[in-house]
Amino acid sequence: MxxxxxxxxxxxxxxxxxxxxxxxxxxxxxxxxxxxxxxxxxxxxxxxxxxxxxxxxxxxxxxxxxxxxxxxxxxxxxxxxxxxxxxxxxxxxYMPNGSLEKYIFSSDKSFSWDKLNEIAVGIARGINYLHRGCDMQILHFDIKPHNILLDSDFTPKIADFGLAKLYPRDNSFLPVSAARGTVGYIAPEMISRSFGTISSKSDVYSFGMLLLEMAGGRRNVDPQASRSQTYYPAWVYNQLSRQEVGEISEARGIHEVEKKLCIVALWCIQMMSHDRPSMSEVLDMLEAGVNGLEIPPEPFFCGDEYAPDANSLHLPESTTFSE
The missing domain is CATH 3.30.200.20 (Phosphorylase Kinase; domain 1)
Incomplete structure (x- = not known):
């Protein structure tokens, strides 16, 4: 019972x-x-x-x-x-296959494009459920490869989705409304309200960064990369907008799933929260083909001149920000 x-x-x-x-x-x-x-x-x-x-x-x-x-x-x-x-x-x-992180950043554990697409759709369905399918809206605030776990069939499952709710609402811990997350995945409004209010769109931004990493098999910020490729989202946008898409994933030529994941991701990481799609709209885009998708407006900070300096990127893996 x-x-x-x-x-x-x-x-x-x-x-x-x-x-x-x-x-x-x-x-x-x-x-x-x-x-x-x-x-x-x-x-x-x-x-x-x-x-x-x-x-x-x-x-x-x-x-x-x-x-x-x-x-x-x-x-x-x-x-x-x-x-x-x-x-x-x-x-x-228990999730026997561990986190998505160890698969997308490893050359010897790579998924097929169809499987990557299936995983991306599954993650989107899970986030959309947390946002809209429960009695209460749950905002995750820390969507990243490490928090996506894989079961025995490699079905993705979102982990740590309820932990923010379990913290006390006093000055010693962050309330649900306060920003938290991991550097590289944190939505701009988490740091400055001039980019919009903290909402479900903050998870959309983090999911967009996750999609880019799934498509390219590399982290969105890579201090070891060449200067023009240090900030991966800017490089992807430049390649797509110039139609020079052959090297988005260096290991293979462009695949339609790869291109779709990148385009959807670039919609998700628009700097202003109101310019991003909702998670249900993201899910619709992922379940559709690539042909109907338009390349979004250029996200702020894209372009080589806005790429962060690799020397300024040595930040701790996880961090929290207060209001």
Whole structure:
């Protein structure tokens, strides 16, 4: 009955047993450390031990319940949780193929264009569901390859989608309305309101950067690249606008999926939030063919003269910005 109503509540001793005393560490991030665990029946899970100073217990349980009611094929499912004194944990379904990051930036683990397109559409469906398909609108604020996990069939699933909601609304942590994210994927309005208000369009921007990286197999900012290619989105736009599209992915000639992903991405990364499509419009573009797509207006900062200097790009991988 409890399984039907929502995520299961576990005692901390259960979490210890499930993880075999936290033996198998899967990764670590700003929110906490993730361990592999096994539930009865040989069900594999990923358990995220959250940092200790999270919100009060009642608020945490209330929000976990709401997040636990979310079920979508492209969103990682919350199986259970632990809230015991200052100990907080989230129990997610385990994704055996890890994150998208290790596939799109690796030459020996590359996907076919059809599979990349399928993954892009799946991610878009998941984000659109978080924006429009739930009782509450959930803004992710940290869409990037690392937070897209792949199941045994390489179906993409969005992870860490509910963590912003679990932070207390006081001065020591960022409220949902405040900006957070990872350098290279943060929408301009996250840093300055002159680019628009923080909204679902902020996730659209991050998704656009993710699409560019999927299409090109390289990070959107690469200090090691030649001067004209350091800021990848500007280089892609210049190539598309000049119809010199043969080198967008250096390993292969241009493919129609590659061109489509790039065009949709450039719409998504328009500097002003009101110039970007909604996630449902992005999904429509991805599900259509490339022939009906127009190249968007030039995103601000495109063009070689606006490309950031590689020497100025040595920023920490993750950062947060307050209001």
């Amino acid at each position: 409890q399984l039907a109503l929502g995520p299961t509540r576990y005692a901390y001793t259960d979490i210890t047993a499930i993880t075999s005393h936290f033996r198998d560490k899967l990764g670590q991030g700003g929110y906490g450390t993730v361990y592999k665990g096994v539930l009865p029946g040989d069900v594999h899970v990923a358990i995220k031990m959250l940092i200790s100073s999270m919100s009060d217990g009642e608020e945490f349980i209330s929000e976990v319940s709401s997040i636990g009611s979310i079920h979508h094929v492209n969103v990682v499912r919350l199986v259970g949780f632990c809230s015991e004194e200052m100990r907080r944990a989230l129990v997610y379904e």
